[in-house]
Amino acid sequence: MKKKWPFIVxxxxxxxxxxxxxxxxxxxxxxxxxxVQDGQVLHRLDLTQTENQTIEVExxxxxxxVEIKNHxxxxxxxxxxxxxxxxxxxxxxxxxxxxxxNHLVIQFTxxxxxxxxxxx
Amino acid sequence: MDAKRLTKLAMLTGIALxxxxxxxxxxxxxxxxxxxxxxxxIVTVYAVYHYRAKEVALIVFVRIFLAAVFSGNFMALSYxxxxxxxCLAGMLLLKRIIDEKHIWMASVFGAVxxxxxxxxxxxLITWTPGLIAYLPFLxxxxxxxxxxxxxxxxxxxxxxxxxx
Numbered sequence: 001m002k003k004k005w006p007f008i009v010x011x012x013x014x015x016x017x018x019x020x021x022x023x024x025x026x027x028x029x030x031x032x033x034x035x036v037q038d039g040q041v042l043h044r045l046d047l048t049q050t051e052n053q054t055i056e057v058e059x060x061x062x063x064x065x066v067e068i069k070n071h072x073x074x075x076x077x078x079x080x081x082x083x084x085x086x087x088x089x090x091x092x093x094x095x096x097x098x099x100x101x102n103h104l105v106i107q108f109t110x111x112x113x114x115x116x117x118x119x120x
Numbered sequence: 121m122d123a124k125r126l127t128k129l130a131m132l133t134g135i136a137l138x139x140x141x142x143x144x145x146x147x148x149x150x151x152x153x154x155x156x157x158x159x160x161x162i163v164t165v166y167a168v169y170h171y172r173a174k175e176v177a178l179i180v181f182v183r184i185f186l187a188a189v190f191s192g193n194f195m196a197l198s199y200x201x202x203x204x205x206x207c208l209a210g211m212l213l214l215k216r217i218i219d220e221k222h223i224w225m226a227s228v229f230g231a232v233x234x235x236x237x238x239x240x241x242x243x244l245i246t247w248t249p250g251l252i253a254y255l256p257f258l259x260x261x262x263x264x265x266x267x268x269x270x271x272x273x274x275x276x277x278x279x280x281x282x283x284x
Contacts, residue, residue: 006218006225013232014263020256039247081193087151095253098246100153101195105248 024094028108033073033091035066036105044109047071059102066106073106075099121175129175136163136183141190152254154199154238155261158231158269160187161207165227165273168211169220180208198245199238206237220277227270232262 035043037057048071055066064085067076072092075085078099085099096107140160148155160183167176184204188197210233211226218226235258243251 003217006214006222006229010225010228010263013259017256017259017263021260024253024256036246036248081195082153084151084153089151093253094250095257096248096250098153098242098248098251100199100242100246103246105246105250107248107250 026094027092028094028110030108030110031071032109032111034105034107034109034111036107038103044111045073047073057102057104059104062102064099064102064104073097075106078102078104125175129171129179132163132167133179133182133186136160136179137186137190139163140183140187144191150257150261152257152261153242154235154254154258157265158234159272161227161230161234161266162269162272162276164208165211165223165230165270166276168208168215168226169223169277173212176212177208180204199241202241203234203237206240207231207234209233223274223277224267224270227273228263228266231266231269232259235259235262 031047033045033047034041035045035055035057037059042057043055045068047068050068050071052069053067054076055068057064057066062079063077064075064079065077067074072090074090075088075097078085080099080101082101085097085104088097091097091106091108094108096105098105137160139162143157143159146157163183164176164180167179171179181204184197184200188194188200207230211230214226214229218229236255239251239255239258243249
């Protein structure tokens with residue numbers, strides 16, 4: 001192969017991937033989380049002030065159960081084909097918990113409102 | 121297109137489908153959406169270097185569509201389609217620069233483009249830019265999986281006769 005730049009590009013991609021993976025794994029400085037569906041924020045909660053509870057979200061007849069326990073949040077159950085969201089465990093990094101088939105995302109946020117927003 | 125050529129394309133599509141269905145049975149230890157081996161792309165990357173662009177596109181589109189039917193997961197169709205088109209376009213363009221001896225490199229680019237395409241669609245469908253946080257993981261898995269499938273394709277080419 002005459003040109004070497006494809007190797008360099010792949011190297012850069014790998015580097016970016018590895019560095020990025022580390023950066024993303026850090027726990028964000030906030031305790032505010034959002035439960036978002038189809039871009040609409042369904043709930044916005046301050047984890048430190050939320051009691052243990054479960055929240056059920058429905059999409060197209062399929063139900064996701066979000067659980068907050070000991071000031072942590074995760075997907076307890078989901079009616080979807082792959083259950084990737086359930087296997088993601090507790091939310092503890094910038095990487096959101098996402099259930100793609102049900103368009104549901106749980107993520108940290110830094111929007112300084114800690115009111116439990118109503119479904120819009 | 122004569123019957124012989126059409127049959128060859130159909131066989132390649134069938135092989136890609138079988139590989140895809142078998143791969144579905146392999147448990148995925150990573151709870152990251154979009155991480156997969158993508159072994160069916162062995163066929164795609166092989167076809168890119170041995171068949172015309174339209175023929176490869178035919179294989180890819182038919183395979184993606186039927187894979188959605190076979191896996192019973194139509195919702196994944198938009199992700200697969202976008203990723204597949206992105207990947208195909210990229211590999212066809214790169215064909216001019218990367219020669220067949222380094223086909224594994226084309227496969228790496230293909231896999232990475234596929235993942236980027238999938239994240240793009242996921243962000244657009246769910247309107248959550250936060251999904252981009254998964255891009256670093258997918259870049260790594262794309263490079264590794266792409267290198268692996270590319271190496272398989274390379275071995276296949278090594279063992280098949282030179283004539284088309």
